[in-house]
Amino acid sequence: MPHLRSAAFTLLLPAGSATDPDGQSGAAQLVNGMVYRGAGERDARALSNALDDLGVQRGGGVGVEYTTHSGALLADDLEAALALYADIARRPLLPEAELDAERALALQAIQSLNDNPTQRLFVELAKVYFPGPFGRSTLGEVDELQRIDHAALQADHAARYQPGGGVLTVAGGVEPERVREIAERLFGDWQGSPPPTPQPQARTEPHYQHLQQATNQTQIAVAYPSLTLDDPDYYHERLALNVLSGGMASRLFTEVRTKRGLVYSVFAGPRLYKGLGLVLSYAGTQPERAQECIDVLLGELRRVSEGVTEDELARARTGLLAALVMQGESTGARASAMASDLFLIGRPRSLDEIRGAVDAITLDSLNRYLRQHPAHDFAVLTLGPAPVEITSNV
Amino acid sequence: MPHLRSAAFTLLLPAGSATDPDGQSGAAQLVNGMVYRGAGERDARALSNALDDLGVQRGGGVGVEYTTHSGALLADDLEAALALYADIARRPLLPEAELDAERALALQAIQSLNDNPTQRLFVELAKVYFPGPFGRSTLGEVDELQRIDHAALQADHAARYQPGGGVLTVAGGVEPERVREIAERLFGDWQGSPPPTPQPQARTEPHYQHLQQATNQTQIAVAYPSLTLDDPDYYHERLALNVLSGGMASRLFTEVRTKRGLVYSVFAGPRLYKGLGLVLSYAGTQPERAQECIDVLLGELRRVSEGVTEDELARARTGLLAALVMQGESTGARASAMASDLFLIGRPRSLDEIRGAVDAITLDSLNRYLRQHPAHDFAVLTLGPAPVEITSNV
Numbered sequence: 001m002p003h004l005r006s007a008a009f010t011l012l013l014p015a016g017s018a019t020d021p022d023g024q025s026g027a028a029q030l031v032n033g034m035v036y037r038g039a040g041e042r043d044a045r046a047l048s049n050a051l052d053d054l055g056v057q058r059g060g061g062v063g064v065e066y067t068t069h070s071g072a073l074l075a076d077d078l079e080a081a082l083a084l085y086a087d088i089a090r091r092p093l094l095p096e097a098e099l100d101a102e103r104a105l106a107l108q109a110i111q112s113l114n115d116n117p118t119q120r121l122f123v124e125l126a127k128v129y130f131p132g133p134f135g136r137s138t139l140g141e142v143d144e145l146q147r148i149d150h151a152a153l154q155a156d157h158a159a160r161y162q163p164g165g166g167v168l169t170v171a172g173g174v175e176p177e178r179v180r181e182i183a184e185r186l187f188g189d190w191q192g193s194p195p196p197t198p199q200p201q202a203r204t205e206p207h208y209q210h211l212q213q214a215t216n217q218t219q220i221a222v223a224y225p226s227l228t229l230d231d232p233d234y235y236h237e238r239l240a241l242n243v244l245s246g247g248m249a250s251r252l253f254t255e256v257r258t259k260r261g262l263v264y265s266v267f268a269g270p271r272l273y274k275g276l277g278l279v280l281s282y283a284g285t286q287p288e289r290a291q292e293c294i295d296v297l298l299g300e301l302r303r304v305s306e307g308v309t310e311d312e313l314a315r316a317r318t319g320l321l322a323a324l325v326m327q328g329e330s331t332g333a334r335a336s337a338m339a340s341d342l343f344l345i346g347r348p349r350s351l352d353e354i355r356g357a358v359d360a361i362t363l364d365s366l367n368r369y370l371r372q373h374p375a376h377d378f379a380v381l382t383l384g385p386a387p388v389e390i391t392s393n394v
Numbered sequence: 395m396p397h398l399r400s401a402a403f404t405l406l407l408p409a410g411s412a413t414d415p416d417g418q419s420g421a422a423q424l425v426n427g428m429v430y431r432g433a434g435e436r437d438a439r440a441l442s443n444a445l446d447d448l449g450v451q452r453g454g455g456v457g458v459e460y461t462t463h464s465g466a467l468l469a470d471d472l473e474a475a476l477a478l479y480a481d482i483a484r485r486p487l488l489p490e491a492e493l494d495a496e497r498a499l500a501l502q503a504i505q506s507l508n509d510n511p512t513q514r515l516f517v518e519l520a521k522v523y524f525p526g527p528f529g530r531s532t533l534g535e536v537d538e539l540q541r542i543d544h545a546a547l548q549a550d551h552a553a554r555y556q557p558g559g560g561v562l563t564v565a566g567g568v569e570p571e572r573v574r575e576i577a578e579r580l581f582g583d584w585q586g587s588p589p590p591t592p593q594p595q596a597r598t599e600p601h602y603q604h605l606q607q608a609t610n611q612t613q614i615a616v617a618y619p620s621l622t623l624d625d626p627d628y629y630h631e632r633l634a635l636n637v638l639s640g641g642m643a644s645r646l647f648t649e650v651r652t653k654r655g656l657v658y659s660v661f662a663g664p665r666l667y668k669g670l671g672l673v674l675s676y677a678g679t680q681p682e683r684a685q686e687c688i689d690v691l692l693g694e695l696r697r698v699s700e701g702v703t704e705d706e707l708a709r710a711r712t713g714l715l716a717a718l719v720m721q722g723e724s725t726g727a728r729a730s731a732m733a734s735d736l737f738l739i740g741r742p743r744s745l746d747e748i749r750g751a752v753d754a755i756t757l758d759s760l761n762r763y764l765r766q767h768p769a770h771d772f773a774v775l776t777l778g779p780a781p782v783e784i785t786s787n788v
Contacts, residue, residue, distance in 0.1 A: 322449030
């Protein structure tokens with residue numbers, strides 16, 4: 001992207017909540033905060049100053065499979081910024097005196113969940129859908145966070161902040177050759193591998209659960225099995241999801257929102273892990289209309305298997321390709337997408353590759369795929385003042 | 395931005411909650427939804443299809459002073475998209491049969507406020523800070539929304555969707571000359587002016603109010619007077635705010651978050667109206683530490699008047715200028731910033747102009763300004779299980 005003056009980077013390390021040590025749920029979150037409290041020759045204050053001296057806009061965070069440390073800044077300052085991030089990842093001070101302040105932040109984030117029903121819904125949905133380590137909250141659990149001492153923190157950083165399976169991506173106004181030189185110098189001698197992330201084990205039967213909370217709205221989440229990014233049929237599934245939940249004319253927007261006024265926001269989208277893909281869908285509605293809302297929502301999720309129209313396919317394709325062009329013009333979006341691709345399938349998909357795959361799908365091939373692969377095994381979670389009824393054919 | 399394949403536009407019309415007709419709070423919100431339910435020769439379905447056929451990613455919404463309709467898409471499709479938006483703004487069908495569904499959406503948005511304490515806090519803070527029309531919720535009020543009938547909706551659209559004071563901006567891969575031609579053809583013959591927006595009247599004395607709600611966290615908001623965008627001292631104030639709340643090394647992040655672990659997020663930033671500017675600050679913390687949190691927060695807001703250091707000024711400047719470069723590379727951010735500038739001061743500030751103004755500020759001039767203009771007249775609102783004490787010298 002030689003016309004740009006900015007650059008963005010993503011450093012992805014396979015240290016997510018799924019590999020938090022047993023009994024230490026929230027460990028990745030704690031490490032993610034502590035590595036910014038001094039690194040290399042800089043204490044916490046000096047490191048913060050150094051990052052701000054470069055105008056780095058920080059991003060990233062802890063996920064289930066990995067932690068990302070990302071940033072955006074002027075391209076001319078990329079080398080200096082990556083030198084700081086090499087310290088942050090490889091040589092953090094992890095000062096014992098600051099552990100309690102960092103822990104207090106992590107506990108606050110958990111505490112605020114009850115004030116954010118939509119966020120809580122998705123934390124709880126993961127627990128419902130993934131009975132094992134993939135169901136753990138990336139925020140951690142209060143009692144386990146309180147148990148992590150300084151020695152455990154150091155041990156966890158040493159074990160999991162390892163380059164094996166990690167990824168560094170850069171997008172923006174810097175020559176690729178220059179980026180390779182910088183990365184080689186800063187990370188080239190880094191060796192070692194973190195403990196392997198277990199395979200995600202998802203629930204394989206329909207399920208419904210309700211969480212009682214005195215909210216004003218009933219929150220509805222649905223998860224069901226879908227495809228991995230490297231599945232040959234992935235773009236069939238992706239286009240079908242855009243028919244369901246792309247723009248204003250998409251089925252969920254039209255049926256749940258526009259026609260019936262049931263929800264202010266509704267969506268369905270892909271959630272990709274290494275070796276497993278699923279669809280997440282959401283709607284939030286007034287309690288007295290929650291039953292109608294879940295009936296319409298599940299009805300639409302099921303109905304896609306009956307096929308889509310030529311116009312719907314054309315709109316889904318246009319929406320995906322337009323979004324792709326915009327992603328290609330944003331340094332942050334591009335660095336992040338490349339990192340995710342590299343983690344999931346070992347290589348970044350080029351924009352041309354995605355365009356080609358999307359263009360190759362015909363109405364016949366899409367509808368044949370959908371007929372053979374109806375949405376199934378819905379895991380439904382509601383949160384609110386009262387449960388709903390789920391019809392038997394989920 | 396000739397190297398880009400995408401384009402973004404913002405159509406700003408001075409129809410905000412401050413000019414909602416008396417007794418019809420929420421009218422701008424209702425009109426904003428209804429104009430997408432068919433326009434020109436297209437009914438609701440056909441209009442949604444047409445927007446999605448172009449892959450338009452919609453944005454915008456209702457503010458206090460204006461409504462924006464914005465979008466991002468492929469530059470080649472800009473003309474077709476703006477033709478649709480000319481219909482949406484000038485020739486909406488406003489179908490009576492769909493008014494109740496749209497009203498239901500507006501009511502849901504209000505209902506969800508109680509499930510989103512942070513959002514509710516800022517809605518209520520506006521009511522505290524602006525006793526008049528500027529204090530109205532952009533979401534409207536339940537009883538007043540229920541009172542708006544179809545005739546009132548049509549009358550409101552006719553009165554307020556007028557070009558006087560409105561703005562259309564475009565950024566991206568389209569020649570300016572071409573944009574002017576398109577805009578002239580689609581909007582050139584549009585004439586008329588909406589009712590004038592009243593001058594904002596802010597509270598002029600310190601104030602504290604508490605909203606009782608059984609939340610897990612205590613939410614804290616502070617508002618206090620600041621400068622308008624066209625004030626000669628505006629960039630002094632802007633840089634001082636970046637010292638307070640720019641990056642990781644900023645004072646609020648350091649004192650409230652990093653050192654004490656009081657909050658997961660804390661910020662202070664400018665809020666600009668035509669003829670009035672203020673600072674909004676926020677922190678959310680556990681109830682038992684709310685007193686400490688508000689003491690530290692207000693202490694830092696006050697302490698800026700004692701001056702900043704040379705290093706702090708350098709970091710604040712770097713942060714602002716880096717953010718400016720990134721804004722200049724994003725079509726959406728650029729179109730939106732130009733629209734806001736045109737509304738507030740009648741012309742878009744160029745990136746060079748902002749850079750020049752920021753570079754011209756010296757440590758001496760900044761500290762002289764800050765000494766003479768201490769933060770004052772804090773309006774503080776808390777929401778949570780218990781109030782705090784505000785020390786007398788607010």
